[in-house]
Amino acid sequence: MSKGGRKNLTRIVEGVAVALVVLDAVVYFAVVQPLRNMTQEAFARFDEERLQLRNAEARVKLLEWYQASVPSTEKELDDFMSKQVQPRRPKSFTRVARLLREIAEHAGVEYTFTFKPDTVRDEPLDRINISVSVTGSFPSLMDFAHALETTTSDFIVIHDFDFAATEGSSVDLKLAADLYVTP
Numbered sequence: 001m002s003k004g005g006r007k008n009l010t011r012i013v014e015g016v017a018v019a020l021v022v023l024d025a026v027v028y029f030a031v032v033q034p035l036r037n038m039t040q041e042a043f044a045r046f047d048e049e050r051l052q053l054r055n056a057e058a059r060v061k062l063l064e065w066y067q068a069s070v071p072s073t074e075k076e077l078d079d080f081m082s083k084q085v086q087p088r089r090p091k092s093f094t095r096v097a098r099l100l101r102e103i104a105e106h107a108g109v110e111y112t113f114t115f116k117p118d119t120v121r122d123e124p125l126d127r128i129n130i131s132v133s134v135t136g137s138f139p140s141l142m143d144f145a146h147a148l149e150t151t152t153s154d155f156i157v158i159h160d161f162d163f164a165a166t167e168g169s170s171v172d173l174k175l176a177a178d179l180y181v182t183p
Helices: 003-083 090-107 138-149
Strands: 110-117 126-136 155-165 171-181
Touching: 090 110, 090 126, 090 138, 090 171, 126 138, 138 155, 138 171
Parallel strands: none
Antiparallel strands: 110 126, 126 171, 155 171
């Protein structure tokens, strides 16, 4: 082959090589890169959906456990409510608390009290067992006790009345009574 023919052949081969490089670049940017991006997006969606599926499965297991434990939990709640929680009679309790506060303020004594309602239902009066601890001077305590006994709005039965000396000139009065109030 002559020098000119070799030169032409070299140019042709170089041209084909350059065309192949350009074609390879076009194919890479037009086909391969978009396919790679689509594949990566598909993998990301797959991972996200797999995570959502795991979370949903965990939630289903938790809900199944809740559903399985509801009967025993409901029984425990009913037992707790019947044994530990006092029935609510807010109107009667409010009236008793107001009555004790007014009597204590009028007598000038300090007091603390607790309520325990009677569990009997469908009675014309609410029976509330009260325990009152009152501190003050002896005449003030007598005024408190007298006002409590002679209250006209409610009926009270005192069944425990105990005085105890304290430091200074104060006296403690511990009083337990059943108070019957209209509901």
